[in-house]
Amino acid sequence: MKKSILILFLFCLSIGTLVAQNTLSVLFIGNSYTSYNNLPQLVQSLSTSAGKTLNIDSSMPGGYLMSSHLNDATTFAKISQGNWDYVVLQEQSQIPTIDFYRDNDMYPAMTDLKALIEQYNPCAKIITYMTWGRRYGGQQCDPSGTYCSPVFANFNQMQNSLTSAYLEISEQLNVQCAPVGVVWQNILNNSTHVLHSGDNSHPNMDGSYVAACTIFSSIWKQGASGLSYTAGISSTLAQYYQSISDNTLFNSTNDWNLNINKPTANFSESISGNTATFTNLSTSIANTLNYSWNFGDGNTSSIANPSHTYTTSGTYTITLIASNCTFSNTITKTIQIGALSINENAVGNFKFYPNPTTNQITIKVDNQLLGSVYTIYDTVGKSVLNGKISSELNVIDLGNLSNGVYIIEVASEGNYFKNKFIKN
Incomplete structure (x- = not known):
């Protein structure tokens, strides 16, 4: 068994509404x-x-x-x-x-x-x-x-x-x-x-x-x-x-520029090790924006494009508030930083793609895993999908699953091969 660091980006949870004083x-x-x-x-x-x-x-x-x-x-x-x-x-x-x-x-x-x-x-x-x-x-x-x-x-x-x-x-x-x-x-x-x-x-x-x-x-x-x-x-x-x-x-808000002063909060993120770097994508047609970040671990920032290093692995909810004097807009995203143990044979015997995915994934196995069973679990460990691997290439339909992070497991003769994937 060997350890591998896996950094996961989770889907956007919510976008706040326009707030005015x-x-x-x-x-x-x-x-x-x-x-x-x-x-x-x-x-x-x-x-x-x-x-x-x-x-x-x-x-x-x-x-x-x-x-x-x-x-x-x-x-x-x-x-x-x-x-x-x-x-x-x-x-x-x-x-x-x-x-x-x-x-x-x-x-x-x-x-x-x-x-x-x-x-x-x-x-x-x-x-x-x-x-x-x-x-x-x-x-x-x-x-x-x-x-x-x-x-x-x-x-x-x-x-x-x-x-x-x-x-x-x-x-x-x-x-x-x-x-x-x-x-x-x-x-x-x-x-x-x-x-x-x-x-x-x-x-x-x-x-x-x-x-x-x-x-x-x-x-x-x-x-x-x-x-x-x-x-x-x-x-x-x-x-x-x-x-x-x-x-x-x-009924014609664009005709009157009704929301022209509304800021739109948005950002992207990249993670290296335990350090998350955030790129501010917020927009406003008028006035300079002010920013308020909450990194989900008690730390905050007011600069436009901050970086933050987490001391422990885990799932963190990032909140950005973009404001322009009168109005503010909030966006939250969740990221997960952590270590995942993966069976050392998983790469050789069990592959799947794409990751992240939208509606389906393809499992590729070699002969020793033919006839084995795959199971997909949600993040709380509940089985949400399973089936039998009948060929070297197996396409699994994910259309009925909501967006989020899942664990896919292939079990064969007492061996378990696991990995995580994201459905967007």
Whole structure:
């Protein structure tokens, strides 16, 4: 009998879900479409009814463009206070539909605002607040009439132009988009409800409540359905608005970059002797990631790509938490380091492949093992599969076995030949 060191990599056990904190600070930057009915307060009240704390501030003078905010001392002061988790940006309602201003004013201003926000708020995440079209469409022009939009025949045509502009800049900046205008569109096209105020431009309370539901979910990454706060709207109608908002937002999460700030924890490992070396494969499109490792033996690390030497053989669960200020993601894998005794004749008389495998293994034996019996055991010693070796090459179907580590044993005339394999 001779000793052989066998290092085994076990399958991934679980991947944690997105975790976010329950207290956030949000700065709203916009104009009257944000200030009407005090939208920030509505979002805060929805958050309270969800058991969460939302600290809010705003800069929302009437008629302001993003470029106006870029040169505004009050807006600068609020941004530079720092410690914002989210900043919500709302452009003036006509600008995105006028090609000249969209390309030469809105997009450059949002780009510069993003840089300014990140300069003073390294952890801040930006959400563009997509507004809605005029109730009856129409042509949108600057005060001088020099630059105009197309003549929109109705709300839907104008909304489609707004949607395109907000999605384009959100993609360019790699930020979220709160699709308020699309939620309005889905409600208006499928009901007789009115969301505009008497000027056919600004929101009435229903329209602001719809916007608040969408922004609430964009911030907290959870549905508004079932929340008790209704802003004075009937419970039945509020529930309808909540459900349309949730269906719009969560049925097309990629369209709105809903999870763009979500980190994904991942790593690979290699083992030499009792030392495990871990390569960090975690990703995040925004913000620098922080790492927390637990090696399963009481030792931890916070560096990106650690190595760890174990003092004893055994099975260890490795946990990596990747976090980016607001969100974290967890992955766990199990590795086993240990010595395995193998019969010295096993190599000569009994071979199997591949290892690791997926759905089957092939046992190769020489003549002296023909007619012997093979048995496959799980890691607790329970027999899960057995059969007779009838030829020099024997294919064993593993399709009914779950992924994991198994021991295969071939018994012949009092001799036992054992080895381990992994099914992935």
